Amino acid sequence: MSSEDHLKDTDTEKRFEFKKEESSAFTSGKGLTEETIRLISEDKDEPEWMLERRLRALKQYQKMPMPTDWPGQPDLSELDVEEIVPYIRPDVDQRSGAESWDDLPEDIQDTFEKLGIPEAERKALSGVGAQYESEVVYQNMQERWEEKGVIFCNMDEAVQEHEEIVKEHFMTKCVPPSDNKFAALHGAVWSGGSFVYVPEDVTVNMPVQAYFRMNSEGMGQFEHTLIIAEEGSEVHYIEGCSAPKYGTHNLHSGGVEVFVKEDAHVQYSTVQNWSKNTFNLNTKRAIVESNGTMEWVSGSMGSKATMLYPCSILKGRGATDNHITIAFAGDGQDIDTGAKVYHNAPETKSTIESKSISKDGGRTNYRGLVHIADGAENSSTSVECDALMFDNESTSDTMPYMEINESKVDVAHEATVGKIGDEDVFYLQSRGLDDDDAKQMIVAGFIEPITEELPIEYAVELNRLIELEMEGSLG
C-alpha cells in the first residue's frame, strides 16, 4: 500500500488539513495603516493607552528594516505583510463568552472535534482557551482556581478587567515593540491570546491549555500571551496548533511574555504545526527573578519558515532556565529555531537541549545565544544539539553563540549530527517492523525527551504529526 493511500485511509490528512466556511462578524480589511489600527482598537473597545501603544508600535514597525543580515537566515522575501488581514472576529459574542462546549457554534465545534480537542478536554483538562480565528471563544475555568485568585482569561478581556496589571506588564519590560520588526508589528495588531496570573504561593497543578487556529485565507495571527507567576507560585501553560493549508502566504507572529518571580516555577510548552505556507515569526521571552525556574518546551512543525528563539533573562541570583526544543523540516521548509539565555546574576543555571529532524531537502538550523555577564560568577550552562537527517539532500546547521564575560563559570556544549542509521533500521526490521515503522520508531525515540515533558494528548499529537510528515514520502 502506498503511503498516499494510507493517508487517505487513515483520515489523518483530513484531520489536519481542513478548512471551514468562515463565520466572521468583523474584519479589519487588508493592509496596515493607522486607520486599520484604530478600527481594531475601537472594535475591541480598548482604553486609550492601549491604542497609543498600538500606534507607537506601528510607527516603529514602519521605521525598522526587515532582518536580512543574519547568517543563514530563512528567506522572508515572499512575505507580504500588506496582504495580510490583521483581524477577523468570529461570530460569537465574546463578551458573554461560551460557558461550555455545547454553547459553541456547530462549525467551530466541528473544527475542534477534528483536532481531537473535546477528547483532550475530557482528559486531564483544567481549562481551555480555544482560539478560533484570533479570538478566544471558549474557556472553561475551574472554580477552585478563581477561589485562589488565579486568573486565566483571554488577553482582550484582561485589558478590560485587569487593566492596571496589564498596563504595567504588556510589552513594557519584557518584549518591547522596539525589540525587532515583528515584535513591533505584533504590538500594533495583536489580538487575542491568553492572560495568566498566579498569586503568591499558589500551585496550579494542572496544565493550562489553549489551542490556536488559523482559519481564514491570508489572515495573520498575532495572539499575545502574558503570564505572571508571583513569588513561590507554579504553573504549566500549554498551547498547540494545527493550521489548515491555503494558497496565499500566511503570517503568524505571536508574542509571549512571562514574569517568573522569586522562587516561582513556570513551564511554557507549545506544539505547533503551521500549514506549509505560513511564515512563523515569534518573540517569546521570560524574566526570571532569584531562585525562579523557567522551562520552555517547543515543538516546531510545519510552516514555510519559522524563526523562533525563546529567551530567558536570568535576572536574580540562582535563577534557572531549561530549554527543550524540537524542529522538523520537510520539503521546502526552513526551520530556524533555538534559544537565548542571558545570565545576568551569579549562580544562574541554564540547559538547552535541541533536537532537529530534516528530510526531503528540508533545513533545520539551531541558532542559540548564551550570554554570561561579567559578575555572574558560579553560573553554568550546558547546550546539547542533536540533528537527525533522513537523506543526503537535507541539511542541518548549528550556530551556537557563546558570549562569556565571566571567568568563574562552567560551560559545556555538545553537538551531534547523523543520518538515520541503516543498521538501526535493519535491526528493527529484523524484528518484524516494516521500513517506515522502523524509521518512525527511531524518530519517536529521538524526540522522546520532548514528548515526556508534555501531557499525554499533546505527546500523542506530536508523535502523530511527525508520523504524518514522515508518511508523506517514506519508502
Added chain:
Amino acid sequence: MATLELKNVHAEVAEEGEKILNGVDLEVASGEIHALMGPNGSGKSTTSKIIAGHPAYEVTEGEVLLHLDDDDFGDVDEIPDDARTWDLLDLEPNERAALGVFLAFQYPAEIEGVTMTNFLRTALNAKIEEREELLFGEDDDDEEEEEAGYDTSPMEGDYDEGEVGVAEFQQLLKEKMELLDMDEKFAQRYLNAGFSGGEKKQNEVLQAAILEPAIAVLDEIDSGLDIDRLQDVANGVNALRDEQGTGVLQITHYQRILDYIEPDTVHIMLDGEIVKEGGPELAEELEDKGYDWVRDQVYNAA
C-alpha cells in the same frame, strides 16, 4: 515442522562486489540445534545476515528457502498450500521475521527513547499482522478512522482488535524475563541503550522468547559473556528449543558454549564454504587441533 534451507548460496558485498560465500549448503529444521563454526572472515556472519535480509549483501547464485508446516505457528491451524514454501530472497527483512526467522545480532543496535516494552509489543503485533497477510493474503487496508483519543501512552498509540494488548503483553514479558533471570527494570529501559555486552546478548534471547521464531540464527551469542551470564543465555536458548520447538543455528568461534547448548550437528566453514560436518565431538576435536587441522584435511584430501 519448519525447515530453513540454503542451497548453493553465493554472495558478495553489495557495493564492492567482494565475494564472501562460495556455495553454502545448509539445512536447519525445527527442534534441531546446529553449530556453525569457523575462523574470522570465513563467512559465518555473512551467512546469518543473508538469512535475515541485510541490504549490504547480495546473493548472486543459489536459494534461501523456508518450508513451513501447519504446526509452526501456535495460533494458525492450517497453512494454504501455496504458502508452504518461501524464497526468502524475495522478501523484506520484516516479512522474513513474520514467517518465523529470527536473527540474534552480534552487535545489537542501541535505540534511544524507545522502551523495551513498547518496542517488543510493537514488533510482536507487527509480526502477527504481517504473517496473516503473507499466509492468507488478508490486507488490512480497511483501517478504521483513527480516533482522536488514545488508549495507552503516546509512545504506544492505539491498538486494534486482534492485537496483543498492553496488560496482556506486560504479563508475557514478565514471565519471559523471569525465565531468563533478567531484572524487571529492563522492561522500562531504552532498547539496548547503555546495556553491557552481556545484557545485550541476554536481551537478544529474550526477544526470541517473545517473538517465538521457527528458526533462530544466533550470531556469536557467547562472545563477551562471563560464565554466569553464559549459563543464563544457554538456558534461554535451550528453552527456545525445548518449549517452543525452535530450530537453532548457532554461530560461534568457541567450543565452550557447546558444553551448555549441545548441538545435534556441527558445521565448519572455511573461505565461504562448509567444508566439514559432524556431531558434537567434531567441535571438541576442533578445540584440540585448531582450524589448521581442518584446513590440512580439506585441502590435502582433495
